[in-house]
Amino acid sequence: MNVIGPALGAASALAGAGVAAGMLVPAWGRSAAVGACTAGTGGAGLVAGVAALGGARWSIGLPGLLPLAGVRLAVDPLSGLFMAVAGAVAAAVAVYGIGYTGRGAHGASSRGAQAVLPLFALTLVLVPAAASVSTFLVLWEVMALASLLLVLSEHRERAEVRRAGLWYAVMTHLGLVLLLAGLALFAARAGGQSFAALRAGAAGMSAWIRAVVFVTVAAGFASKAGGVPLHAWLPRAHPEAPSHVSALMSAAMVNLGIYGIVRVGFDLLGGGPMWWWLGLIAVGAVSAVYGILQAAMASDLKRLLAYSTSENMGLVLVGVGAAGLFAASGNGPLAALALVAALLHMINHAAFKALLFCAAGSVLRATGLRDLDRLGGLRQRMPVTAGLFALGALGAVALPPGNGFISEWLLLQSLIHGLVVPGVATAIVLPLAVAVIALSAGLAAAVFVKALGVGFSARPRSKQAERAAESPPAMLAGMGLLAACCAGLALVPGVLGSGLDRAASAAGLTGAKALSGGGLQVRLQQVPASLAPLWVVIALTAALAVAAGLPRLIGRRRRRRKNARLWDCGGGAPTPRMAYTATSFAEPLQRVFDDVLAPEQDVNVTPVRESAYLVERVRYQRRVPDRIEHRLYEPMLAALARLGGAARRLAGGSVHLYLGYGFFGLVALLLVLAVGW
Amino acid sequence: MSGTGLTAVAAQIVVVISGAPLLAGWMRQVRARMEGRAGAGVLQPWRDTRKLLRKEPITPIGTGPAFRTAPALLVATTAVVAALVPLLSTTTPVSAHADLILVVALLALGTVALALAGLDSGTAFGGMGASREMTVAALVEPTILVAVFAFSIPAGSTNLAAIVAGAVREPSRLASPAGLLATAALAVAVLAETGRIPVDNPATHLELTMVHEAMVLEYSGPDLALVELGAQMRLTVLLGLLASLFAPWGIATDASWPALAVALAAFVVKVAVLGAVLAAAEVFWAKVRLFRVPELLAGSFLLALLAVTSSYFLSGE
């Protein structure tokens, strides 16, 4: 029996119940009721997705649900993969959200915010199931609006939220316009708007139209995935949203940008010429390096995580681009391997980034701070959160035994063995792509050492950090679920092998078994390489035990550890103010990448009034602005503002003028029609 | 799974652990003689380790689990790497999983653990060392992986055993421009990873120049012994890796006892020679400024990239 239909039905029903609960249940039980319904929605989505990954397919047409076009849903393994990820993240984050929103009545726990949350979770699960252009766009827009409302839920408390919301609203709708234009053109040329019709009609389209469709649609989706230079909304909206919403957005919503590119590029258009994919690799590479560099400069914990999302999505885009490149040159199995690597990285990213955002939310809830420079010492005050953050960070730095390592390893393998594909483009692009992945991995290590070491280690640098206390059990439970996902993905990634293969073949890349090995190890079929994550962990643990135990045996006298003061250079005990902050930690990197980051600094020296040589006060200020925002968006916004200012003159305030506009417009239209007829 | 294979793995670990302090002593001795000093003898690092292990363990106030586990983790990652890398034999039970990328990542894990420990101590020195170490580590990464790429092209795999066995079979691979460039790039990367001159000076305790030493300033007693041992093991393993990749002669490619014995002798000689060369070079070089290090690494990255392109374009398919 096919469980996908009933599971999606249950998800919709639970989401409906959640919306109702958010509206009706009083404040004391609201978050629990909404959280349970949302978790149910996510769980049902997970079940549907896993069933689809297992090979089940399902489709339905509901002509009456949407006027004119009707709703058409279809689930194949590719949609199943994204559904399962979104469902799992939504379920765990909903549990976390129960504790995070608590019993308040404002902000994230207000009636509106709580009612929208289940709807958002439902759309995250349903978007990959859409099987026609109209259904897809409607679900996409509902998802965008729901997330916008959630981002804005703390708008009363903080003014920055409103600004971030504005950026997000504008950027997401620009993305929607691109998607609408691209998909409408596609549907018009293909002669039908269902995905089946698009698939059938794509082959007959001219190369020009295909290219226009791909570029517009890919730009729209890349902006959702945080690809540079369309990433500007991401580092604003993610930090300002309530943390469980940030987690949902960063771990589930951005993935749908990848889904769109894979669905349209591979499945519907059936692949394309090399330059599409080279462009995608370039966007991915720039996003990866730029994102992680900005993360390295950030001292706001959530902003850092948001930029890291941009980086990881960049890596996924590199993988997708490489898959397209290999497919375009006819090497199917290698293309499938690259796509599987990209999808696995996306899954891993979803797991660790959701965990990291939740942990950052716990810190925010306990201290009210996101600024790493003022945190510190949290490992004593919030030991469980600190441990969970460390686990997530291990995944994010792409080092063994973290889960991120496995997918980056796969990605590197597919790129390194890609040289068998002839052509000068591959020979130049692949080494550079490898270098980009390596640089971003190296910088990611610095970023998360900074986040973990400065934020959680050492001693607290502020009163708020000193008074922090551990989070309530619901939050810890939600994070525990995500941590279990991370650990599972790190230890037995092979269980995903067949599901990922099915997803890749649903995208049209039938490269028999890109990844197999039955759970315990990753062994590639096409290229001679293998990895045994579980054995690495066992060996590391054993070696660690021996290394920690031997010195005690060798040292003749067993002694208890004695406490001693830190080395203070003879100048009195070091204060927390002397410890390295996030800003000082990032300073060498900032100097190395001076030309890329273009920091602004400002030194103000105030001399004593009597003498020009005695200094009363020195004020030093440094800021590392987002350079792309600075150079690209600000001039554009200024130009738009000028245009708007000029247009204001048209509206002089006279009613006659306004009526005259209408009159002249009508006459002009009639004239054009008369002449043009 | 043969007896010789297991023995080879065990021998690699034992040789690296017991030989690492000797290598450090040997290098110091070479250096001392070249500078006209008598030197403390090759065994001095072992004596230091023994002395430190007998001292009482001390925990600086305010440090946490990251600080306490980092030394053991450093030694553990390096020991696992020592087991994986084909230093003595290419046919071991673990050689199927001896992936070059995994080796690089495990070494980076040790670096990250120490950097976290440096930040955990909450002193300015610890943070300074951690920040500098991570900067250098981040910039080294592209060089290493692109060099790995270059090494893997002729072998068709990133598996270390396959690369080394292939080089033993066809020595002409080593003398090709790709092989030479990749080795040169990797050599610079090894200098940076092990914190030797010109990137870092392991003998300095001056605030302005310390990198590694600043990070581990708070360690004492048995913990310090482990940190020192870990650093020495890293040097040994990386020099051994370089020797295996560039001069693989003598490494056992079949499972026989005499071959293993020859491999052991060859390994000791190769690493001793490399160590002596490095020590001699350190006498003549100066440490470069921290902000000149990126130039060095950009140069080595360029070499690695040229290795990949030249091996592709000159390979003559």
Next chain:
Amino acid sequence: MRPMSTGTYTQLLDLACGAFLLAAVVVLWRRELVAIVRTFALQGIALAAIPLLIGLHEQRWGLIAVATGIGALRAGLLPYLMRRALAALTPSGGEEHHYEEDVSEARETQPLVNVAASLLTAAALTLLAYAVARPLVALNPGPAARALPVGLAVVLIGLFVLATRRRALAQVVGFLLLDNGITATAFLAASGVPLIVELGVSFDVLLAVLVLQILTTRMRTAFGTTDIDDLRELHD
């Protein structure tokens, strides 16, 4: 004399080309003008090795003679002239003034593009050379032609050095790198140009270096520095 086996010939030719390219990169890397000149001399040897190997392989004695000439000029005479110019620029003071000596003339202190970025640019230029040389290589795929991008890459790097280095002597080296690259390209693509053309080019190069040397010394006496940015003053 027997011709070399093709395998050895390919290997040695690749090595020579590798060394040739590497020397160009090292010129970008180093700051001391002395070291730059020395590297240039080494590059001359690598350059001379290319026609020598081709000559030995194809048993063309004329090429071997050309190789000897190139070696003498590029690895001997030109570096000698530059070293003399350099010695004239940095008068070595007495032992007691050792630390007060102005060393800025002997170093490329502040290139317009910093060293790390120069090296990355060189990487990009090499990739570009490989990309544009593809059709040329496809015309006549032999070991020599396959190494053709190396010559082009050195031409591009030479131009880059010319464009971004401040010291007049570094500029001369850039110009000579350019010329070395052109010569190498000629040998690799067409096994060399006629002897008479080669001779003419060599004399031109020699003349150019002599003129530049005199110019450098004049500049030094006129401005007190060889930073060619100061030539802007001549504009007004």
